[in-house]
Amino acid sequence: MDGTLLDDANGLHEHLWPLVRELHRRGIVFCPASGRQYHNLLERFGEVADDVVFIAENGTYVVRRGHELSSDGLALDVVGRLVATVRELAGSGADVGVVVCGKDMAYIERSDAAFRAQADTYYARLRVVDDLRTMLGDPLFADEVLKVAVFDFGSAQATTAPALAGFRATHQVVVSGEHWVDVMSPTANKGTAVRQLQQALGITRAQTMVFGDFLNDLEMMDAADYSFAMDNAHPLLRARARFVAPRNTQNGVVRTISAMLGLAWTA
Known part of the structure:
Protein backbone atom coordinates (compact mmCIF):
# COMPACT_ATOMS: atom_id res chain seq x y z
CA MET A 1 0.00 0.00 0.00
CA GLY A 73 0.05 -14.60 16.08
CA LEU A 74 2.32 -13.76 19.01
CA ALA A 75 2.38 -15.17 22.54
CA LEU A 76 1.12 -12.63 25.07
CA ASP A 77 4.25 -12.92 27.23
CA VAL A 78 6.34 -11.89 24.22
CA VAL A 79 4.01 -8.96 23.58
CA GLY A 80 4.43 -7.86 27.18
CA ARG A 81 8.22 -7.96 26.90
CA LEU A 82 8.06 -5.93 23.70
CA VAL A 83 5.91 -3.28 25.37
CA ALA A 84 8.39 -3.11 28.27
CA THR A 85 11.31 -2.73 25.85
CA VAL A 86 9.62 0.13 24.01
CA ARG A 87 8.87 1.83 27.33
CA GLU A 88 12.57 1.60 28.22
CA LEU A 89 13.46 3.08 24.84
CA ALA A 90 11.06 5.96 25.41
CA GLY A 91 12.51 6.43 28.89
CA SER A 92 15.96 6.86 27.36
CA GLY A 93 14.67 9.83 25.34
CA ALA A 94 13.50 8.24 22.08
CA ASP A 95 10.23 9.62 20.71
CA VAL A 96 8.45 6.31 20.15
CA GLY A 97 5.06 4.70 20.69
CA VAL A 98 3.82 1.12 20.54
CA VAL A 99 0.74 -0.41 18.91
CA VAL A 100 -0.42 -3.88 19.93
CA CYS A 101 -2.17 -5.20 16.82
CA GLY A 102 -4.97 -7.67 17.46
CA LYS A 103 -7.29 -9.35 14.99
CA ASP A 104 -10.26 -7.38 16.25
CA MET A 105 -8.64 -4.15 17.45
CA ALA A 106 -5.36 -2.26 17.77
CA TYR A 107 -4.40 -1.04 21.25
CA ILE A 108 -2.24 1.90 22.35
CA GLU A 109 -1.38 3.54 25.66
CA ARG A 110 0.29 6.64 24.24
CA SER A 111 -2.51 9.03 23.32
CA ASP A 112 -1.02 12.44 22.45
CA ALA A 113 -2.28 14.04 19.25
CA ALA A 114 0.93 13.53 17.27
CA PHE A 115 1.07 9.79 17.92
CA ARG A 116 -2.69 9.36 17.50
CA ALA A 117 -2.45 10.97 14.07
CA GLN A 118 0.07 8.32 12.99
CA ALA A 119 -1.82 5.39 14.50
CA ASP A 120 -5.18 6.52 13.12
CA THR A 121 -3.72 6.46 9.59
CA TYR A 122 -3.15 2.70 9.69
CA TYR A 123 -5.68 1.40 12.23
CA ALA A 124 -9.40 1.85 11.63
CA ARG A 125 -10.20 0.08 14.89
CA LEU A 126 -8.06 1.62 17.62
CA ARG A 127 -8.53 1.64 21.40
CA VAL A 128 -6.63 3.66 23.98
CA VAL A 129 -5.99 1.77 27.23
CA ASP A 130 -4.40 2.94 30.47
CA ASP A 131 -1.74 0.24 30.55
CA LEU A 132 -1.01 -2.28 27.80
CA ARG A 133 0.69 -4.78 30.09
CA THR A 134 -2.25 -4.74 32.49
CA MET A 135 -4.57 -5.32 29.54
CA LEU A 136 -2.49 -8.27 28.34
CA GLY A 137 -2.55 -9.84 31.80
CA ASP A 138 -6.31 -9.56 32.14
CA PRO A 139 -7.86 -13.06 31.86
CA LEU A 140 -10.81 -11.50 30.05
CA PHE A 141 -8.58 -10.19 27.24
CA ALA A 142 -9.62 -12.39 24.31
CA ASP A 143 -8.15 -10.76 21.21
CA GLU A 144 -5.36 -12.60 19.34
CA VAL A 145 -2.29 -10.41 18.92
CA LEU A 146 -0.85 -10.62 15.42
CA LYS A 147 1.93 -8.06 15.57
CA VAL A 148 3.55 -5.35 17.65
CA ALA A 149 4.27 -2.16 15.73
CA VAL A 150 6.49 0.66 16.95
CA PHE A 151 6.35 4.18 15.53
CA ASP A 152 9.57 6.19 15.80
CA PHE A 153 9.31 9.93 15.11
CA GLY A 154 13.01 9.79 14.24
CA SER A 155 14.65 6.99 12.25
CA ALA A 156 13.19 3.54 12.89
CA GLN A 157 16.20 1.88 11.31
CA ALA A 158 18.71 3.84 13.40
CA THR A 159 16.96 3.82 16.79
CA THR A 160 14.06 1.40 17.26
CA ALA A 161 15.35 -1.56 15.22
CA PRO A 162 18.62 -1.82 17.23
CA ALA A 163 16.67 -1.55 20.50
CA LEU A 164 14.59 -4.58 19.45
CA ALA A 165 17.58 -6.58 18.20
CA GLY A 166 17.27 -8.99 21.13
CA PHE A 167 14.06 -10.36 19.64
CA ARG A 168 15.62 -11.17 16.26
CA ALA A 169 16.78 -14.62 17.31
CA THR A 170 13.21 -15.78 17.92
CA HIS A 171 10.97 -13.40 15.95
CA GLN A 172 10.71 -11.33 12.79
CA VAL A 173 11.85 -7.75 13.44
CA VAL A 174 11.17 -5.80 10.25
CA VAL A 175 11.72 -2.15 9.38
CA SER A 176 8.50 -1.62 7.45
CA GLY A 177 8.88 2.10 6.73
CA GLU A 178 11.00 5.11 7.57
CA HIS A 179 9.31 5.39 10.97
CA TRP A 180 7.87 1.91 11.64
CA VAL A 181 9.28 -1.35 12.99
CA ASP A 182 7.09 -4.47 13.20
CA VAL A 183 7.71 -7.53 15.37
CA MET A 184 5.93 -10.74 14.39
CA SER A 185 6.02 -14.50 14.65
CA PRO A 186 9.25 -16.00 13.25
CA THR A 187 7.27 -17.66 10.46
Whole structure:
Protein backbone atom coordinates (compact mmCIF):
# COMPACT_ATOMS: atom_id res chain seq x y z
CA MET A 1 0.00 0.00 0.00
CA ASP A 2 2.18 2.85 1.28
CA GLY A 3 4.90 3.72 -1.21
CA THR A 4 3.56 1.16 -3.69
CA LEU A 5 -0.15 1.41 -4.49
CA LEU A 6 -0.96 4.65 -2.66
CA ASP A 7 0.30 7.98 -3.95
CA ASP A 8 2.14 10.38 -1.65
CA ALA A 9 -1.17 11.96 -0.63
CA ASN A 10 -2.32 8.56 0.72
CA GLY A 11 -4.77 8.15 -2.16
CA LEU A 12 -5.74 5.33 -4.52
CA HIS A 13 -5.83 6.15 -8.24
CA GLU A 14 -9.26 6.28 -9.85
CA HIS A 15 -8.21 3.71 -12.46
CA LEU A 16 -7.60 1.06 -9.78
CA TRP A 17 -11.31 0.32 -9.38
CA PRO A 18 -12.10 -0.60 -13.01
CA LEU A 19 -8.86 -2.59 -13.10
CA VAL A 20 -9.79 -4.66 -10.02
CA ARG A 21 -13.23 -5.36 -11.50
CA GLU A 22 -11.68 -6.43 -14.81
CA LEU A 23 -9.22 -8.70 -13.02
CA HIS A 24 -12.09 -10.29 -11.12
CA ARG A 25 -14.00 -10.79 -14.38
CA ARG A 26 -10.98 -12.61 -15.81
CA GLY A 27 -10.57 -14.82 -12.73
CA ILE A 28 -7.41 -13.03 -11.56
CA VAL A 29 -7.12 -12.42 -7.81
CA PHE A 30 -6.08 -8.93 -6.68
CA CYS A 31 -4.57 -8.91 -3.20
CA PRO A 32 -3.57 -5.82 -1.19
CA ALA A 33 -0.64 -6.98 0.99
CA SER A 34 0.21 -4.49 3.70
CA GLY A 35 1.44 -3.82 7.19
CA ARG A 36 -1.89 -2.09 7.72
CA GLN A 37 -4.71 -3.48 9.82
CA TYR A 38 -7.30 -5.67 8.08
CA HIS A 39 -10.10 -3.30 9.08
CA ASN A 40 -8.14 -0.39 7.60
CA LEU A 41 -7.76 -2.25 4.30
CA LEU A 42 -11.42 -3.26 4.34
CA GLU A 43 -12.36 0.39 4.75
CA ARG A 44 -10.15 1.47 1.83
CA PHE A 45 -11.37 -1.29 -0.51
CA GLY A 46 -14.97 -1.49 0.68
CA GLU A 47 -16.57 -1.17 -2.75
CA VAL A 48 -14.63 -4.14 -4.15
CA ALA A 49 -14.01 -6.06 -0.90
CA ASP A 50 -15.69 -9.25 -2.12
CA ASP A 51 -13.49 -9.29 -5.23
CA VAL A 52 -10.10 -9.18 -3.44
CA VAL A 53 -8.11 -11.07 -0.82
CA PHE A 54 -6.50 -9.12 2.02
CA ILE A 55 -3.04 -9.85 3.40
CA ALA A 56 -2.91 -7.66 6.49
CA GLU A 57 -0.44 -6.92 9.31
CA ASN A 58 2.59 -7.86 7.18
CA GLY A 59 1.33 -11.34 6.37
CA THR A 60 0.08 -12.39 9.79
CA TYR A 61 -3.59 -12.30 8.75
CA VAL A 62 -5.13 -13.35 5.41
CA VAL A 63 -8.85 -12.82 4.84
CA ARG A 64 -11.18 -13.52 1.89
CA ARG A 65 -14.80 -12.36 1.90
CA GLY A 66 -14.74 -11.98 5.67
CA HIS A 67 -13.35 -15.47 6.28
CA GLU A 68 -9.89 -16.08 7.68
CA LEU A 69 -7.61 -18.11 5.42
CA SER A 70 -4.58 -18.02 7.72
CA SER A 71 -3.14 -16.22 10.74
CA ASP A 72 0.11 -16.29 12.69
CA GLY A 73 0.05 -14.60 16.08
CA LEU A 74 2.32 -13.76 19.01
CA ALA A 75 2.38 -15.17 22.54
CA LEU A 76 1.12 -12.63 25.07
CA ASP A 77 4.25 -12.92 27.23
CA VAL A 78 6.34 -11.89 24.22
CA VAL A 79 4.01 -8.96 23.58
CA GLY A 80 4.43 -7.86 27.18
CA ARG A 81 8.22 -7.96 26.90
CA LEU A 82 8.06 -5.93 23.70
CA VAL A 83 5.91 -3.28 25.37
CA ALA A 84 8.39 -3.11 28.27
CA THR A 85 11.31 -2.73 25.85
CA VAL A 86 9.62 0.13 24.01
CA ARG A 87 8.87 1.83 27.33
CA GLU A 88 12.57 1.60 28.22
CA LEU A 89 13.46 3.08 24.84
CA ALA A 90 11.06 5.96 25.41
CA GLY A 91 12.51 6.43 28.89
CA SER A 92 15.96 6.86 27.36
CA GLY A 93 14.67 9.83 25.34
CA ALA A 94 13.50 8.24 22.08
CA ASP A 95 10.23 9.62 20.71
CA VAL A 96 8.45 6.31 20.15
CA GLY A 97 5.06 4.70 20.69
CA VAL A 98 3.82 1.12 20.54
CA VAL A 99 0.74 -0.41 18.91
CA VAL A 100 -0.42 -3.88 19.93
CA CYS A 101 -2.17 -5.20 16.82
CA GLY A 102 -4.97 -7.67 17.46
CA LYS A 103 -7.29 -9.35 14.99
CA ASP A 104 -10.26 -7.38 16.25
CA MET A 105 -8.64 -4.15 17.45
CA ALA A 106 -5.36 -2.26 17.77
CA TYR A 107 -4.40 -1.04 21.25
CA ILE A 108 -2.24 1.90 22.35
CA GLU A 109 -1.38 3.54 25.66
CA ARG A 110 0.29 6.64 24.24
CA SER A 111 -2.51 9.03 23.32
CA ASP A 112 -1.02 12.44 22.45
CA ALA A 113 -2.28 14.04 19.25
CA ALA A 114 0.93 13.53 17.27
CA PHE A 115 1.07 9.79 17.92
CA ARG A 116 -2.69 9.36 17.50
CA ALA A 117 -2.45 10.97 14.07
CA GLN A 118 0.07 8.32 12.99
CA ALA A 119 -1.82 5.39 14.50
CA ASP A 120 -5.18 6.52 13.12
CA THR A 121 -3.72 6.46 9.59
CA TYR A 122 -3.15 2.70 9.69
CA TYR A 123 -5.68 1.40 12.23
CA ALA A 124 -9.40 1.85 11.63
CA ARG A 125 -10.20 0.08 14.89
CA LEU A 126 -8.06 1.62 17.62
CA ARG A 127 -8.53 1.64 21.40
CA VAL A 128 -6.63 3.66 23.98
CA VAL A 129 -5.99 1.77 27.23
CA ASP A 130 -4.40 2.94 30.47
CA ASP A 131 -1.74 0.24 30.55
CA LEU A 132 -1.01 -2.28 27.80
CA ARG A 133 0.69 -4.78 30.09
CA THR A 134 -2.25 -4.74 32.49
CA MET A 135 -4.57 -5.32 29.54
CA LEU A 136 -2.49 -8.27 28.34
CA GLY A 137 -2.55 -9.84 31.80
CA ASP A 138 -6.31 -9.56 32.14
CA PRO A 139 -7.86 -13.06 31.86
CA LEU A 140 -10.81 -11.50 30.05
CA PHE A 141 -8.58 -10.19 27.24
CA ALA A 142 -9.62 -12.39 24.31
CA ASP A 143 -8.15 -10.76 21.21
CA GLU A 144 -5.36 -12.60 19.34
CA VAL A 145 -2.29 -10.41 18.92
CA LEU A 146 -0.85 -10.62 15.42
CA LYS A 147 1.93 -8.06 15.57
CA VAL A 148 3.55 -5.35 17.65
CA ALA A 149 4.27 -2.16 15.73
CA VAL A 150 6.49 0.66 16.95
CA PHE A 151 6.35 4.18 15.53
CA ASP A 152 9.57 6.19 15.80
CA PHE A 153 9.31 9.93 15.11
CA GLY A 154 13.01 9.79 14.24
CA SER A 155 14.65 6.99 12.25
CA ALA A 156 13.19 3.54 12.89
CA GLN A 157 16.20 1.88 11.31
CA ALA A 158 18.71 3.84 13.40
CA THR A 159 16.96 3.82 16.79
CA THR A 160 14.06 1.40 17.26
CA ALA A 161 15.35 -1.56 15.22
CA PRO A 162 18.62 -1.82 17.23
CA ALA A 163 16.67 -1.55 20.50
CA LEU A 164 14.59 -4.58 19.45
CA ALA A 165 17.58 -6.58 18.20
CA GLY A 166 17.27 -8.99 21.13
CA PHE A 167 14.06 -10.36 19.64
CA ARG A 168 15.62 -11.17 16.26
CA ALA A 169 16.78 -14.62 17.31
CA THR A 170 13.21 -15.78 17.92
CA HIS A 171 10.97 -13.40 15.95
CA GLN A 172 10.71 -11.33 12.79
CA VAL A 173 11.85 -7.75 13.44
CA VAL A 174 11.17 -5.80 10.25
CA VAL A 175 11.72 -2.15 9.38
CA SER A 176 8.50 -1.62 7.45
CA GLY A 177 8.88 2.10 6.73
CA GLU A 178 11.00 5.11 7.57
CA HIS A 179 9.31 5.39 10.97
CA TRP A 180 7.87 1.91 11.64
CA VAL A 181 9.28 -1.35 12.99
CA ASP A 182 7.09 -4.47 13.20
CA VAL A 183 7.71 -7.53 15.37
CA MET A 184 5.93 -10.74 14.39
CA SER A 185 6.02 -14.50 14.65
CA PRO A 186 9.25 -16.00 13.25
CA THR A 187 7.27 -17.66 10.46
CA ALA A 188 5.23 -14.60 9.46
CA ASN A 189 5.97 -12.37 6.48
CA LYS A 190 4.24 -11.31 3.28
CA GLY A 191 6.06 -13.97 1.26
CA THR A 192 4.75 -16.77 3.47
CA ALA A 193 1.24 -15.34 3.21
CA VAL A 194 1.45 -15.20 -0.59
CA ARG A 195 2.61 -18.82 -0.73
CA GLN A 196 -0.24 -19.91 1.54
CA LEU A 197 -2.68 -18.07 -0.70
CA GLN A 198 -1.16 -19.65 -3.81
CA GLN A 199 -1.58 -23.09 -2.27
CA ALA A 200 -5.16 -22.40 -1.17
CA LEU A 201 -6.22 -21.14 -4.60
CA GLY A 202 -4.09 -23.38 -6.83
CA ILE A 203 -1.95 -20.51 -8.17
CA THR A 204 1.69 -20.99 -9.22
CA ARG A 205 4.69 -18.65 -8.98
CA ALA A 206 4.53 -18.27 -12.74
CA GLN A 207 0.96 -16.98 -12.41
CA THR A 208 1.84 -14.42 -9.72
CA MET A 209 2.89 -10.76 -9.85
CA VAL A 210 3.99 -8.90 -6.71
CA PHE A 211 4.87 -5.26 -6.12
CA GLY A 212 6.71 -3.65 -3.22
CA ASP A 213 8.82 -0.76 -2.08
CA PHE A 214 10.25 -1.44 1.39
CA LEU A 215 11.99 -4.06 3.52
CA ASN A 216 8.78 -5.73 4.71
CA ASP A 217 8.26 -6.72 1.05
CA LEU A 218 11.56 -8.60 0.67
CA GLU A 219 10.26 -12.16 1.13
CA MET A 220 7.32 -11.46 -1.15
CA MET A 221 9.75 -10.91 -4.04
CA ASP A 222 10.73 -14.59 -3.77
CA ALA A 223 7.14 -15.83 -4.12
CA ALA A 224 6.50 -14.77 -7.73
CA ASP A 225 8.16 -15.03 -11.12
CA TYR A 226 6.97 -11.48 -11.82
CA SER A 227 8.42 -9.55 -8.87
CA PHE A 228 8.43 -5.77 -9.24
CA ALA A 229 10.18 -3.17 -7.11
CA MET A 230 8.74 0.29 -7.43
CA ASP A 231 11.15 2.82 -8.89
CA ASN A 232 11.08 4.57 -5.49
CA ALA A 233 11.89 1.33 -3.62
CA HIS A 234 14.56 0.73 -0.98
CA PRO A 235 17.85 -0.39 -2.66
CA LEU A 236 17.74 -3.83 -1.03
CA LEU A 237 14.23 -4.40 -2.35
CA ARG A 238 15.25 -3.33 -5.85
CA ALA A 239 18.11 -5.83 -5.71
CA ARG A 240 15.74 -8.65 -4.68
CA ALA A 241 13.10 -8.01 -7.37
CA ARG A 242 13.39 -9.15 -10.99
CA PHE A 243 11.76 -6.05 -12.52
CA VAL A 244 11.14 -2.37 -11.79
CA ALA A 245 7.74 -0.66 -12.02
CA PRO A 246 7.12 3.10 -12.28
CA ARG A 247 6.97 5.03 -9.02
CA ASN A 248 3.94 4.96 -6.76
CA THR A 249 3.35 8.62 -7.65
CA GLN A 250 3.11 7.57 -11.32
CA ASN A 251 0.43 4.92 -10.67
CA GLY A 252 3.04 2.24 -11.32
CA VAL A 253 1.07 -0.80 -10.13
CA VAL A 254 -2.01 -0.10 -12.23
CA ARG A 255 0.07 0.84 -15.27
CA THR A 256 2.21 -2.29 -15.06
CA ILE A 257 -0.67 -4.72 -14.59
CA SER A 258 -2.59 -3.03 -17.40
CA ALA A 259 0.40 -3.25 -19.74
CA MET A 260 1.00 -6.93 -18.92
CA LEU A 261 -2.63 -7.78 -19.72
CA GLY A 262 -2.94 -5.51 -22.74
CA LEU A 263 -5.53 -3.27 -21.07
CA ALA A 264 -6.01 0.37 -22.04
CA TRP A 265 -4.75 2.85 -19.46
CA THR A 266 -4.69 6.64 -19.48
CA ALA A 267 -2.87 8.98 -17.09
